[in-house]
Amino acid sequence: MPAPFDSTRRLLIKGIAAACLLSVTRVGFAATAQIAAVRVWPSSTYTRITLESNVSLSYKQFYLTNPNRLVIDIDDLSLNSTFRNISSLIKPEDPYIKQLRVGQFDNKTVRLVVELKQDINPNLFTLKPIAEFKNRLVIDLYPLQKNTLDDDPLFALLQEFNKGDLNDNDIPISQPVKKVNDKIVIVLDPGHGGEDPGAIGYYKTREKDVVLQIARRLRDLIRKEKAMTVHLTRNEDIFLPLRVRVEKARAFHADLFISIHADAFTKRSAKGSSAFALSTKGASSSAASYLAQTQNEADEIGGVSRSGDRYLDHTLLDLVQTTTTSNSLILGKEILSKMKRVNTLHKTQVETAGFAVLKAPDVASVLVETAFISNLNEEKKLKTANFQNQIAKAILDGIKSYITLRKN
Ligand SMILES: [Zn+2]
Incomplete structure (x- = not known):
């Protein structure tokens, strides 16, 4: 009976494919993520933080109040001096960020804490490598509402x-x-x-x-x-x-x-x-x-x-x-x-x-x-x-x- 044989075979092939994927993923993560560059782009409309890394970062984000802060936990990352330096990139006049702190939360997780001057709407996303850029995690901080008085749309x-x-x-x-x-x-x-x-x-x-x-x-x-x-x-x-x-x-x-x-x-x-x-x-x-x-x-x-x-x-x-x-x-x-x-x-x-x-x-x-x-x-x-x-x-x-x- 050809039909059952085919479907079993298809399942088997699927299983092999999944196993391959799994091993590839494991190999990928075996190369520990390293932050290669950090950049902060403050502006009157939004502030962007960019973390550039050798591999794509996996992260969790949550919000804490009193004081208001955005917390980003990055998995499988070891803290290096480039990332540690991020706190020095914040200028006192930044409209949204009071300070940035980074630390090794546990032996697999690095925690970035963005202490805020006002409530914000965070928009986090990752970008694949392009041109001279490696993998990027982008953290955009928007105010909850427009805070300028001009008519700029x-x-x-x-x-x-x-x-x-x-x-x-x-x-x-x-x-x-x-x-x-x-x-x-x-x-x-x-x-x-x-x-x-x-x-x-x-x-x-x-x-x-x-x-x-x-x-x-x-x-x-x-x-x-x-x-x-x-x-x-x-x-x-x-x-x-x-x-x-x-x-x-x-x-x-x-x-x-x-x-x-x-x-x-x-x-x-x-x-x-x-x-x-x-x-x-x-x-x-x-x-x-x-x-x-x-x-x-x-x-x-x-x-x-x-x-x-x-x-x-x-x-x-x-x-x-x-x-x-x-x-x-x-x-x-x-x-x-x-x-x-x-x-x-x-x-x-x-x-x-x-x-x-x-x-x-x-x-x-x-x-x-x-x-x-x-x-x-x-x-x-x-x-x-x-x-x-x-x-x-x-x-x-x-x-x-x-x-x-x-x-x-
Ligand atoms: Zn041009």
């Missing part, structure tokens, strides 16, 4: 993102009824931040730092323009998921979204400025495709607990996006025409590729590569106030000439 957007609620189907296309004299709303997006440094130059210049400096300079210039108003997606060294950047622009009813970068390329000889717009149908060149791919990895490098990266594919959005994309191309072209006065152009045409950060269906969006941080000369220039100001001015002039064109 970032906290609400991050909450929605973490719940997985930034869902395409729920997103209304914003069609704000603009009056003739309404100000043009510009959202500037300094790329990367926090756990995601972006590209790093030969002299260790970090992309996330120079692009924030350029964005702030451009913001200051735009603030002097009566017909424009400006917001930044981030004004701190904070990691923001790509989707949250897009939705922040939409929450502000942005007319224009400009993501500012200074990436690396595989060849150190690559130099010059370039501008990119979204393409939903393949990239304009292999370099554009490479760049979009590396930029879209930002969420995995910076670390998100849930992927908010499910994008818009139904017809209505596509229609809106077609108009938006043609506006984005005009904006990119105008910016490039001004940038060539202050830097050589890497490509004279606006390039296109599937950049996740440019996917707001109703906001003209451009990604500007100010210069290549991987080029020794451009890395040096990127750090100077002079070049940063020139780039900021060129982008502003490009915006102005786009606005003039759109009015005619």
